[in-house]
Amino acid sequence: MTPPLLPSLAGPLIRLLLLSVIISRSTCRHALDSDADLDAELNGKNASQDISSRQCSHLLKRQEWRTLSDEHKSEYIRAVKCTRKLPKLSSYAGVQSRFDDFQAVHIHTADSIHYTGHFLPWHRRFVTLFEQTLRRDCDYRGAIPIRTSPVFDPVTGFGGDGVKGTYTLPDNVTEESQIIRSTFVGCVMDGPFGYNASDPESFVVHGGPGKLVTTHCLVRGINDGFKQFLSADVVQNALRQQTYEEFRLALEGNDQHHRREESMDDSDLELSEHASGHLVVGGELGNLYSSPGEPLFFLHHANLDRIWWNWQIMDPDQRLADMSGNVLSDDVEDAPEDGLEWEDWISGQLPEDHDDQYNGIDFGGLNASSTVTLDLGLRFGPLGETIHIRDIMDITQFPSCYIYI
Numbered sequence: 197m198t199p200p201l202l203p204s205l206a207g208p209l210i211r212l213l214l215l216s217v218i219i220s221r222s223t224c225r226h227a228l229d230s231d232a233d234l235d236a237e238l239n240g241k242n243a244s245q246d247i248s249s250r251q252c253s254h255l256l257k258r259q260e261w262r263t264l265s266d267e268h269k270s271e272y273i274r275a276v277k278c279t280r281k282l283p284k285l286s287s288y289a290g291v292q293s294r295f296d297d298f299q300a301v302h303i304h305t306a307d308s309i310h311y312t313g314h315f316l317p318w319h320r321r322f323v324t325l326f327e328q329t330l331r332r333d334c335d336y337r338g339a340i341p342i343r344t345s346p347v348f349d350p351v352t353g354f355g356g357d358g359v360k361g362t363y364t365l366p367d368n369v370t371e372e373s374q375i376i377r378s379t380f381v382g383c384v385m386d387g388p389f390g391y392n393a394s395d396p397e398s399f400v401v402h403g404g405p406g407k408l409v410t411t412h413c414l415v416r417g418i419n420d421g422f423k424q425f426l427s428a429d430v431v432q433n434a435l436r437q438q439t440y441e442e443f444r445l446a447l448e449g450n451d452q453h454h455r456r457e458e459s460m461d462d463s464d465l466e467l468s469e470h471a472s473g474h475l476v477v478g479g480e481l482g483n484l485y486s487s488p489g490e491p492l493f494f495l496h497h498a499n500l501d502r503i504w505w506n507w508q509i510m511d512p513d514q515r516l517a518d519m520s521g522n523v524l525s526d527d528v529e530d531a532p533e534d535g536l537e538w539e540d541w542i543s544g545q546l547p548e549d550h551d552d553q554y555n556g557i558d559f560g561g562l563n564a565s566s567t568v569t570l571d572l573g574l575r576f577g578p579l580g581e582t583i584h585i586r587d588i589m590d591i592t593q594f595p596s597c598y599i600y601i
């Protein structure tokens with residue numbers, strides 16, 4: 197028989213237990229609270245006021261995945277899955293839900309938002325719009341988590357690696373989809389986004405791979421070889437840069453490795469934080485276009501946004517207004533030919549059913565040699581209003597209203 201606890205010990209022990217329950221409850225409530233700012237933004241309170249004159253009532257706290265309680269983690273995953281039940285807002289081929297809208301908008305704007313000066317601001321706002329969808333429409337009371345740590349737990353995480361032999365790329369994959377074949381290993385078969393052919397509710401992706409429109413399982417091909425480029429040194433190197441352009445290039449890298457299969461075997465391969473964070477998971481996340489079909493996309497980009505913010509606040513006077521870089525990526529700049537204006541050229545790249553309003557940026561008054569400024573308008577199609585870069589430079593100001601802890 198187990199001896200009863202000595203009465204003199206039981207009292208303090210029970211008090212300690214109660215205290216830890218109270219602390220964990222209040223921490224949880226803190227991380228999962230309500231959002232007056234979101235209400236203000238979405239319901240148009242103070243809508244007559246300029247964005248710059250509105251204020252955050254409080255800041256949402258974005259934190260690392262591993263620091264969330266199991267309850268918070270499962271709440272986040274529930275909310276992500278809930279977006280697959282929300283009505284779609286766009287008319288892109290294949291789109292069936294709000295979750296698909298986010299992937300489709302990214303697929304259709306990818307050529308004008310990567311390897312450009314506005315890469316970081318565009319993705320900053322894109323992540324916030326997804327966070328707002330979770331909070332507004334899926335009753336999630338937390339923030340987007342950050343991924344810097346293991347996330348592949350099948351019970352409290354995003355499921356594991358793709359299983360070899362469970363996925364075959366379609367025959368009609370063309371070069372324009374920039375698919376790196378070796379990274380499309382197989383379907384995720386476990387966890388909340390695992391594929392189960394006999395379950396009609398099973399997680400499937402309706403866009404991609406690349407620019408294709410197919411319904412398929414979530415594909416991964418985890419490759420730990422890319423972890424070497426996700427080191428503290430790589431981040432420190434970016435943080436040491438003095439100008440936004442240098443910083444953005446250090447963090448995003450150039451497009452050569454992200455896009456091309458043959459460069460993957462290059463022994464001189466050196467990848468950026470951005471590219472390696474995509475390629476370490478591979479499959480859908482490793483693709484330039486269809487990556488938001490992988491729920492980890494938002495955690496990866498929240499982390500890049502955190503690094504940008506950390507760089508910004510090292511010299512806020514200067515860096516909260518520091519914006520520069522190409523309006524168009526190098527690939528696009530080379531392209532306009534024989535009597536074709538560059539604006540026609542870039543819209544010519546987009547699919548025929550493409551509505552011009554879904555373009556990633558507002559080109560008004562710019563040309564191919566323009567530099568990105570704080571006045572550039574970022575576009576998100578049906579997901580959100582066009583917003584000027586100047587209005588999201590400071591994440592602690594309206595309409596962003598969040599902080600990294």
Ligand SMILES: [Cu+2]
Nearest residue numbers: 302310319484
């Ligand atoms: Cu992107």
